[in-house]
Amino acid sequence: MNIRTVLAWAAAIALTAALAMTYTAGYAQKQRVASIANVKGTVSVKQSGQKDWAPAAVRMELKEGDELKTDAGSTAIIRMDDGTMVKVGPLATMKMDKLDKTGAASKTNIDMGSGKTWSRVNKLNEQSDFSIKTPTAVAGVRGTFFSSEVAQTSDSTFDVFEGAVAVSSSANPDQAVMVGARQRSTVAPNQNPSAPSAIPANEYDAGRSGFSEEEFAAATYDLQISVSPQVVEPGKNATVNVQLFRNSSPFKGEVNVKLNLSGSATFVSNGSPEISATTDSNGALSLEITSTSTETVTVSAQLTIKVKK
Structure with a gap:
């Protein structure tokens, strides 16, 4: 599966965070x-x-x-x-x-x-x-x-x-x-x-910016994209699946996503390698694509999430 995710936070800040959590069931103490x-x-x-x-x-x-x-x-x-x-x-x-x-x-x-x-x-x-x-x-x-x-x-x-x-x-x-x-x-x-003593003002600002609000917000979200089947055959369709996560759980809400396809692949709905679409209320989206040649399609995405500071 080829996955390439490019995200943007409000002012084009890259969101490149992910979290996959697993738990061991059946025990009082969980790993x-x-x-x-x-x-x-x-x-x-x-x-x-x-x-x-x-x-x-x-x-x-x-x-x-x-x-x-x-x-x-x-x-x-x-x-x-x-x-x-x-x-x-x-x-x-x-x-x-x-x-x-x-x-x-x-x-x-x-x-x-x-x-x-x-x-x-x-x-x-x-x-x-x-x-x-x-x-x-x-x-x-x-x-x-x-x-x-x-x-x-x-x-x-x-x-x-x-x-x-x-x-x-x-x-x-x-x-x-x-x-x-x-x-x-x-x-x-x-x-x-x-x-305890006061942090000098210039050191406070520099220290706080070491892990900024924007960087924290960016790391909160993860946009996962997959193409199935991985190789698109001429005249046949494949499906692009998009899922937005927030702190490892599916994002609850609709988000506008801009998608771009590599090579000669295009979206079936508009015949273009680019599309702007909105996820469902669970942050999920599925779109059909096609191609004029046999190729492995890579998808890039851009979205904007407004985060209250």
Whole structure:
């Protein structure tokens, strides 16, 4: 199956996120799975229990114990099943330390070895928690937007852009400080967290833009397109199927999509390689195509989704 997806968010921002979640039925504790929503540059993944690293790719699943690393100038966005997202910056290493769910309680813990992450955590219930662990500190939240950075000295710095984060030292986890919006705390090795202080205005803007509203919105959506049969024969029809997802579930609503076909293929309804069509109320769309020659047809798509900031 050939799939090529090109998306645009309002001002032509690429939407290249995906999430495929699976659950193990019949157990009180469920094996949760995260997914890589976006990859830029060179990003590698090592599965739990394996020795070798493999190139990361969009829609690749991450399970408990899996590790991820980024090269210089490279980033990745990881999406959890509740819509929480973590952007991993360049030259970073991390491990999915805990991903489980028992009843309504979900536990997510990410172990950061180096580099910087930005976490946009959806509001969690009282039984659930999300935490970032570094070599010197632990940051726990239930719904917020913050960054965490591990310096070469192993100092860990937490900048909070929205909500609040409880920061504690790995050496003294019972002594936590609450870091509020527009505040920062740093934890040096074997030291308690510094008292929260205001993030300088220029650093606040630069830090927040590390995982922008537009980038977050883009990673929320995934447009999947397939052509069946894969090879179109002259005079015969094939079907282009389009499905828009939001946080791994079919999007509820109608969306206008512009589709373009490769080669000599055209849409049956208008005889053109281009068409503008509207999905049904579940974000799905099917269109017939044909071709004058035997070819493998590739489809590109563009859509606009208006997201409230």
